[in-house]
Amino acid sequence: MIRPNQKAGAENLLFNCAGLSSGDHLLVLREDPDYAYYDSEIADVIVECARQNGVRASVQTIPFDPMEARLPQSVVAEMKAADRTLFLSRTGDQLRFNPEITNIRPIMSYALDVEMLGSGFGSADYAGFVALKNAVNTALADATHIHVTCPLGTDFCGPGAAFPTASAADVSVTRFPMSVFAPVPSAGFSGVVIQDGFLVGTGSKFYEPYGCDLQEPLAVAFEDNRLTGFSGHPMDVHCAQMHYEKVGQMFDLDPMTMHSWHAGIHPGCAYPTPAHENYERWSGSAFGNPRLMHFHTCGNYAPGEICLNVLDPTIRVDGVAVWEHGVFRPELIEGGSDILEAYPSIRAVFDAPAQQVGQGPNGRLSAG
Numbered sequence: 001m002i003r004p005n006q007k008a009g010a011e012n013l014l015f016n017c018a019g020l021s022s023g024d025h026l027l028v029l030r031e032d033p034d035y036a037y038y039d040s041e042i043a044d045v046i047v048e049c050a051r052q053n054g055v056r057a058s059v060q061t062i063p064f065d066p067m068e069a070r071l072p073q074s075v076v077a078e079m080k081a082a083d084r085t086l087f088l089s090r091t092g093d094q095l096r097f098n099p100e101i102t103n104i105r106p107i108m109s110y111a112l113d114v115e116m117l118g119s120g121f122g123s124a125d126y127a128g129f130v131a132l133k134n135a136v137n138t139a140l141a142d143a144t145h146i147h148v149t150c151p152l153g154t155d156f157c158g159p160g161a162a163f164p165t166a167s168a169a170d171v172s173v174t175r176f177p178m179s180v181f182a183p184v185p186s187a188g189f190s191g192v193v194i195q196d197g198f199l200v201g202t203g204s205k206f207y208e209p210y211g212c213d214l215q216e217p218l219a220v221a222f223e224d225n226r227l228t229g230f231s232g233h234p235m236d237v238h239c240a241q242m243h244y245e246k247v248g249q250m251f252d253l254d255p256m257t258m259h260s261w262h263a264g265i266h267p268g269c270a271y272p273t274p275a276h277e278n279y280e281r282w283s284g285s286a287f288g289n290p291r292l293m294h295f296h297t298c299g300n301y302a303p304g305e306i307c308l309n310v311l312d313p314t315i316r317v318d319g320v321a322v323w324e325h326g327v328f329r330p331e332l333i334e335g336g337s338d339i340l341e342a343y344p345s346i347r348a349v350f351d352a353p354a355q356q357v358g359q360g361p362n363g364r365l366s367a368g
Contacts, residue, residue, distance in 0.1 A: 002045055002052075006114050009122030010049035016126040017176045018084045018107055022054030027082035029075065031064040031089035037281055038088045039113035046086070046117075058082075062089060066206035069094035079104050092173055093203045093284060097302055102172045109176050110269075110285050120268030120349035121177055121288070128343030129178040132265055132330055136181040137163065139317055139333040146184075147316040148191075148293070151325070152217050152364075154310050156191025179269055179288025183260035183302050186295075190223040193295060195308045197365035198276065199243055202296060202303035203284045207250060211279035212243040213367035220297075220308060222258040227297060247298050247305050259296040259304050263313055264288040265328055267353030275358035276367050282358045283307060289357045290328035311357070311365050327353070 002010070014020050028047060033040040043059055050057040062075060069091045071079075079085045085106040087093075092108035095101055111117040140146065143160035161184040199212040216233040218240055227244075230237045248255030269288035287294045293313040298306035312326035322332050330336030330350070340347045360366030 002048055003118060005118035005123065006045050007049055009111065009117035009119070010046045011053070012123050012126050013046065013086075013107070013109070013111075013117075013176050014050055014053065014055060017174065018086070020050070020053075020055050020084060024055050024083040025081075026050050026055055026057045027078055027085045028057060028059045029062045029079075029085060029087050029089055029091070030059060031091065032061055035064065037090060037112065037284075038109075041114045042109075042111070042117055043088050045114055046088075062091060064089060064091055068205070069098070071095075076104075079106060087173070090203065090206070090280075090284065094205075096173045096175070098172050100172075105174060107174045107176050110179065110288060111177065112281065112285050116270070116285070119270065119354075120345070120352075121179075121266060121270065121354075122268075124177070124266070124268050124345040124349050125343045126176065126178060128339055128346045129266060131339050132336065132346070133178055133181050135330070135333050135335040135339065136265060136322075137161070138335075139322070140181065140184060143317045145318055146189075149314045150194060150293070150310045151312055152194040152196055152310075153219070154192065154194045154293075154313065156189055156193065156222070158186075158189030161185070162187060177266055177269070177288065179264055179266035180262045180294070181265060183262045183296060185260050186222065186258045187224050189261075191221070193220045193222065193308050193310060194218070195220055196311065197360070198279070198367045199240060199306055199308070200275075200279045200283045202305055202307045203280075204299075204303050204305055205251065206280060207247065207305075211276070211367075212239055213276075214239070215367075225258055225300065227256040227258055244298055244306065251299070251305060253299045253305070255298045255306075257297060257300045257304065259300055260302055261293065261295045263293040263315060263323060263328075264290045265330075266290070266349070267328065268349035270354035270356050271358040272356045273358070274360045274368075275365060276360065283309075286358045289354060290323060291326035291355070291357045309365060311359070
């Protein structure tokens with residue numbers, strides 16, 4: 001039996017996001033549940049809900065390559081033949097910036113289990129969050145000055161967001177739930193990001209070690225597209241330098257790059273266990289909560305290979321704190337209040353935002 005909250009999340013995915021109708025074909029591509037990244041139930045719930053609504057659904061378990069997204073041509077052909085394809089696999093995340101799959105329009109699920117699917121994260125109206133994302137993109141692009149701080153000392157600023165296209169079409173897959181705005185290019189920005197707890201990968205490639213633990217908050221200075229230095233505990237500085245150098249050599253790229261940044265827009269996104277217990281799972285799902293801000297570094301492309309993460313950012317757009325200490329206030333951007341009024345399910349998650357985003361016992365992002 002599908003629980004009512006799980007059905008609400010699955011129907012939000014199938015109809016508000018995927019746009020499916022009775023008679024359509026959904027292809028679900030999942031990774032082996034033994035990896036313990038996605039739970040084994042979420043595919044069953046989505047497929048059963050699809051069938052109850054007359055949608056034909058088929059499921060395939062596909063291989064997962066930690067270093068490179070590989071899809072057999074037979075699977076690509078099936079994706080093209082289906083009305084929509086849903087990835088319950090990190091392969092979909094690895095493909096999210098690949099323009100070759102844009103016309104296939106696959107969906108990548110950042111709801112990793114039935115709890116996330118059945119929460120406000122999965123059930124709050126998808127179309128409303130797309131509208132909210134677009135409103136944020138417009139506000140950032142129209143701004144003349146953006147200033148970002150955090151309680152630990154992050155402090156950087158720059159001009160309005162110079163998105164690469166007018167529409168800020170930032171990925172080649174449809175993301176479900178919609179939980180971030182388009183990555184803001186770092187060109188024109190400068191200052192310092194304070195990274196607490198750890199450095200971690202971006203979901204592009206799953207190398208070892210995926211996380212680099214830090215003893216104390218690490219200051220990461222940058223200017224435009226360059227990281228200009230680390231400061232903090234001497235051991236942390238040494239570990240960060242070695243980690244960036246190692247990852248750069250591993251993938252033959254310039255490690256000291258800062259490509260772009262974004263913050264979460266979905267207060268329903270929760271991660272109830274400490275990030276350090278599973279860095280891969282945390283970095284692939286928690287970033288959608290407004291309490292987290294996420295930076296793409298180590299590679300002059302999104303998402304890069306090492307991400308920085310800041311807890312409880314304040315983001316001032318032309319002097320207005322649209323994010324304040326990790327609280328996103330959509331009513332402060334044009335059209336935001338209208339979206340909250342039009343979508344009660346979105347208003348509900350803003351009225352009761354998730355607070356758990358992977359903090360450790362000390363209430364901060366920590367390595368243990």
